[in-house]
Amino acid sequence: MTTAHNAVITATGLTKQYGRQAALNGVNFTINSGRIVGLIGPNGSGKTTTLKAILGLTPFEGNLSVLGRDPRTERELLMNDVCFIADVAILPKWLKVKDAIDFVAGVHPRFDRARAEHYIAQTKLTPDMKVKAMSKGMVVQLHLALVMAIDARLLVLDEPTLGLDILYRKQFYQNLLEDYFDDDKTIVITTHQIEEVEHILTDLMFIEDGRIVLAASMDQVGERFTEVMVEPQYVAAATALNPLSRRTVFGKAIMLFDGADRTQLATFGELRTPSVADLFVATMKGQPQ
Amino acid sequence: MKTMQWLIKRELWEHKGMLCWAPAVVAAAISALALLATFVNQNISYNGAMVTPQNIIVTIEGETRTRIVDTLAHNYVAAAMPVYMVLGFLVFFYCLGALHDERRDRSILFWKSLPVSDTTTVLSKALMALVVSPLIVIGIGLAMSLLLLLAAGVKVALHGTNLFGELLVTPELYLAPLRVLALVPVYFVWALPTVGWLLMVSSMARSKVFLWAVGIPVGAGLLLLWAQKALGFDINAGWVISHVFNRLLLGVIPGSWLSFGSLAAAPDIAPAAGLVAFIFEQSWASLAQPAAWLGALAGMAMLAVAVKMRRRREEG
Numbered sequence: 001m002t003t004a005h006n007a008v009i010t011a012t013g014l015t016k017q018y019g020r021q022a023a024l025n026g027v028n029f030t031i032n033s034g035r036i037v038g039l040i041g042p043n044g045s046g047k048t049t050t051l052k053a054i055l056g057l058t059p060f061e062g063n064l065s066v067l068g069r070d071p072r073t074e075r076e077l078l079m080n081d082v083c084f085i086a087d088v089a090i091l092p093k094w095l096k097v098k099d100a101i102d103f104v105a106g107v108h109p110r111f112d113r114a115r116a117e118h119y120i121a122q123t124k125l126t127p128d129m130k131v132k133a134m135s136k137g138m139v140v141q142l143h144l145a146l147v148m149a150i151d152a153r154l155l156v157l158d159e160p161t162l163g164l165d166i167l168y169r170k171q172f173y174q175n176l177l178e179d180y181f182d183d184d185k186t187i188v189i190t191t192h193q194i195e196e197v198e199h200i201l202t203d204l205m206f207i208e209d210g211r212i213v214l215a216a217s218m219d220q221v222g223e224r225f226t227e228v229m230v231e232p233q234y235v236a237a238a239t240a241l242n243p244l245s246r247r248t249v250f251g252k253a254i255m256l257f258d259g260a261d262r263t264q265l266a267t268f269g270e271l272r273t274p275s276v277a278d279l280f281v282a283t284m285k286g287q288p289q
Numbered sequence: 290m291k292t293m294q295w296l297i298k299r300e301l302w303e304h305k306g307m308l309c310w311a312p313a314v315v316a317a318a319i320s321a322l323a324l325l326a327t328f329v330n331q332n333i334s335y336n337g338a339m340v341t342p343q344n345i346i347v348t349i350e351g352e353t354r355t356r357i358v359d360t361l362a363h364n365y366v367a368a369a370m371p372v373y374m375v376l377g378f379l380v381f382f383y384c385l386g387a388l389h390d391e392r393r394d395r396s397i398l399f400w401k402s403l404p405v406s407d408t409t410t411v412l413s414k415a416l417m418a419l420v421v422s423p424l425i426v427i428g429i430g431l432a433m434s435l436l437l438l439l440a441a442g443v444k445v446a447l448h449g450t451n452l453f454g455e456l457l458v459t460p461e462l463y464l465a466p467l468r469v470l471a472l473v474p475v476y477f478v479w480a481l482p483t484v485g486w487l488l489m490v491s492s493m494a495r496s497k498v499f500l501w502a503v504g505i506p507v508g509a510g511l512l513l514l515w516a517q518k519a520l521g522f523d524i525n526a527g528w529v530i531s532h533v534f535n536r537l538l539l540g541v542i543p544g545s546w547l548s549f550g551s552l553a554a555a556p557d558i559a560p561a562a563g564l565v566a567f568i569f570e571q572s573w574a575s576l577a578q579p580a581a582w583l584g585a586l587a588g589m590a591m592l593a594v595a596v597k598m599r600r601r602r603e604e605g
Binding site: 057058059075076077080084085086091092093094095096099102103104106107108143147 | 291294295296298299302303391394395397398399401403405406600601603
């Protein structure tokens with residue numbers, strides 16, 4: 001298979017204007033099959049707009065192909081293979097657990113009822129429970145159970161675990177990785193809880209002010225970026241190498257370098273792979289305003 | 290087709306209270322009142338002595354008997370008229386909320402994550418208003434009519450005249466419910482412009498759907514009247530109001546077609562015995578007016594706009 005064939009999402013010159021404000025400014029990116037991509041950016045960076053464009057929920061300019069289809073014109077067909085949780089707590093109040101399962105089973109050709117019931121069994125949800133009577137976390141659990149039972153080729157998760165407690169969050173990502181994900185599937189996640197997803201991501205995309213500022217696989221990130229706990233005597237020398245960012249922890253300077261020579265850096269102090277969160281903060285600060 | 294069934298079920302889950310329970314409660318209340326009035330003792334004073342009606346034995350025979358049976362068999366379904374009137378309110382408010390509520394609680398994002406087109410969704414809501422709700426209300430109305438007919442029969446039997454035998458062999462007894470059911474297609478055509486308008490407003494308005502839906506036609510009507518009367522414009526405001534604005538708002542009332550155009554004068558000549566049969570004939574005759582079909586076309590065009598709005602509108 002060629003790479004082009006492998007691409008699940010291809011965006012070229014993706015642009016979206018809200019009045020005179022540009023939410024997306026000629027964005028280009030490609031997401032391949034079998035990847036788990038973290039789309040990370042501050043509020044108002046164009047993250048949600050990108051997801052909406054992919055899901056055909058908003059008009060836009062430029063070219064965007066999702067599973068070989070144009071989300072603007074072929075949305076209904078696309079939804080057979082794409083699933084999303086666009087936001088938390090959007091299930092209607094009157095919906096019962098068993099009705100929700102019946103309904104999705106009725107309209108979705110790729111829904112596996114047994115699977116949904118299996119996930120529901122792991123929660124405190126009962127078939128006759130209405131969304132109205134559920135806690136915020138339970139609504140999310142129901143929604144996730146429905147979505148995880150759909151054998152979609154592309155799953156888009158926008159802040160999927162907001163409102164869930166830590167136990168269920170861990171459980172969810174574990175289920176996602178073990179039961180759901182395989183080489184034919186692609187997952188795009190946005191979240192503010194970067195620490196919780198970084199170990200399952202295969203790719204990173206940083207977005208700021210409607211532009212992609214970093215798009216790389218986790219392996220590439222590991223090769224490119226290095227964090228050094230600089231010993232006090234080497235601070236001046238390290239600063240001369242123009243670090244991306246610098247912070248101080250317990251009196252020690254920690255500097256983040258992009259593409260610097262590791263053997264040289266090793267002389268300054270202990271080397272570490274930066275966390276995605278630190279990388280994110282550094283990248284955002286590093287952008288010219 | 291399977292998707293449509295699920296969408297209709299979905300609407301029933303959401304609106305069970307309004308579309309099923311409300312008419313059922315109205316029917317139950319009316320039945321209770323009617324039964325109370327029929328069976329509770331009312332003492333009658335006769336020549337100074339109190340006589341309880343239970344003691345009166347009346348035997349009705351001959352032509353009077355035939356006429357009573359005939360009238361009952363023909364018109365017992367009309368007893369549920371108040372229930373049928375409730376349908377107008379139900380459909381009106383159902384349509385106002387149909388495409389607005391899902392946007393207000395943002396559940397539209399969930400519905401849109403499933404492979405169901407906007408066209409199918411809007412159609413399911415229109416069908417709910419034009420076919421399913423009328424069928425539910427007719428079902429409840431007919432059950433209530435039968436109950437009241439039974440009560441009337443029992444009451445008369447208690448006084449010595451058993452009409453059940455003759456009633457059961459009167460063909461009208463069975464034809465009358467069919468005539469009521471046969472009004473559903475007529476309702477479909479005449480309610481379409483109102484349902485289209487309400488669903489369109491429901492898909493467009495950010496809030497205050499009722500104000501938009503009612504305010505625009507009423508405001509425009511008043512403006513026209515004012516232009517005609519105060520400014521002396523050569524327009525027939527009354528015609529425009531009855532042919533356009535009324536039909537945007539009042540089409541969901543069952544029987545609205547009977548007071549439209551050439552039929553408006555008809556009720557004066559309605560025969561008392563065959564009221565239901567008369568309504569049935571007049572209703573189907575109303576479809577001969579081009580206005581009925583022009584309105585239906587306009588309704589479909591507005592539904593198309595509602596589909597477009599649901600597709601293009603951005604949420605969140």
